[in-house]
Amino acid sequence: MGISASNGEGSGIFALWYVARRHAELRPVAPVVPGAGEVMVRTLFSGISRGTERLVFNGLCRPRHNRRMCAPMQEGTFPFPVKYGYCAVGVVEAGAADLVGRTVFALHPHQQLFTAPAVAVAVVPEAVPARRAVLAANMETALNGVWDAGAGPGDRIVVVGAGVVGLLVTFLCAGLPGAEVTVVDTDPARAEVARRLGASFALPGRARGEADVVIHASGTPAGLATALELCGDEATLVEMSWYGDEAVSVHLGGEFHARRLRLVSSQVGQVAASRRPRWEPARRLAKALALLADPRLDDLITGEVAFADLPAALPAILDEGAQGLMTAVRYQ
Numbered sequence: 001m002g003i004s005a006s007n008g009e010g011s012g013i014f015a016l017w018y019v020a021r022r023h024a025e026l027r028p029v030a031p032v033v034p035g036a037g038e039v040m041v042r043t044l045f046s047g048i049s050r051g052t053e054r055l056v057f058n059g060l061c062r063p064r065h066n067r068r069m070c071a072p073m074q075e076g077t078f079p080f081p082v083k084y085g086y087c088a089v090g091v092v093e094a095g096a097a098d099l100v101g102r103t104v105f106a107l108h109p110h111q112q113l114f115t116a117p118a119v120a121v122a123v124v125p126e127a128v129p130a131r132r133a134v135l136a137a138n139m140e141t142a143l144n145g146v147w148d149a150g151a152g153p154g155d156r157i158v159v160v161g162a163g164v165v166g167l168l169v170t171f172l173c174a175g176l177p178g179a180e181v182t183v184v185d186t187d188p189a190r191a192e193v194a195r196r197l198g199a200s201f202a203l204p205g206r207a208r209g210e211a212d213v214v215i216h217a218s219g220t221p222a223g224l225a226t227a228l229e230l231c232g233d234e235a236t237l238v239e240m241s242w243y244g245d246e247a248v249s250v251h252l253g254g255e256f257h258a259r260r261l262r263l264v265s266s267q268v269g270q271v272a273a274s275r276r277p278r279w280e281p282a283r284r285l286a287k288a289l290a291l292l293a294d295p296r297l298d299d300l301i302t303g304e305v306a307f308a309d310l311p312a313a314l315p316a317i318l319d320e321g322a323q324g325l326m327t328a329v330r331y332q
Helices: 050-057 061-068 134-150 164-174 188-196 220-231 281-293 295-300 307-317
Strands: 013-019 023-029 038-048 088-095 101-107 113-117 120-125 157-158 182-185 200-202 211-216 231-239 262-267 303-306 325-332
Touching: 013 307, 023 307, 038 101, 038 134, 050 061, 050 113, 088 134, 088 182, 088 200, 101 134, 101 220, 120 211, 120 281, 134 164, 134 182, 134 220, 134 231, 134 262, 134 281, 134 325, 157 220, 164 182, 164 211, 164 295, 182 188, 188 200, 211 220, 220 231, 262 325, 295 303, 303 307, 307 325
Parallel strands: 157 182, 157 211, 182 200, 211 231, 231 262, 303 325
Antiparallel strands: 013 023, 038 088, 038 113, 038 325, 088 101, 101 120
């Protein structure tokens, strides 16, 4: 579905809505006029976060998860119709004088032009291109996960799952002095990206065990089983995957108790407990954006689609077996 001439730029604004299982469409929105304390942002890029948006696209958000799954500025209710997304980057065109003309990141759905509270947007550092800044929400998740893991210099760290979040965790951990970081994934094509980020790579079954810290981000029960196998005695395993309503079997027999393993959940909705007394979400987001200044992270954006073509492209992008990592949505 394209954007018709009668509703094109200058005569209408469109947003992406998930309207039924595996079906999305572009719908017109009301004129965008910033109110007091708001800014108007013209979108340059947004990012498709495959983990959560795949759940939304497939209608897998159940009522008991609605509060946790809600994006900050979404409209509609789960399962459908819902305007969803949280990786938008654009230029402020009106509103707070100190922000006009600045490139900002916002947790906003896919939409050509939008308003948001000025306090809800974060300025993108000049060293970070707008396209790469769509990774900011995922970088926040990764940063929280590393904090929850308590990983430190010299640790032997294994990251299971080389998706966007797993590779951002890898990037952060590889920056720890003396850390030995290994990425484990079923796709050998991810090996080169892992190496460029400063880590080694192994297929499941070939990875070295006895890790001090294992971080699981594959989103699969098989990956979680692999993560448990790679823990050393009294190691910490951080579970970063979100399974929705899927029942996940975890083998906690065998050596789990004898080896005194520590299983920790990590979720981005709150700042990690170790930082929460001193860090508010805005400080964490600003740091996540600053951490995106490394050009190697462009490797994590492996696809691009025009906004007008997004509804037709989504089934392939969000398919369970889809190749690639983050897909950027281009608006201009």
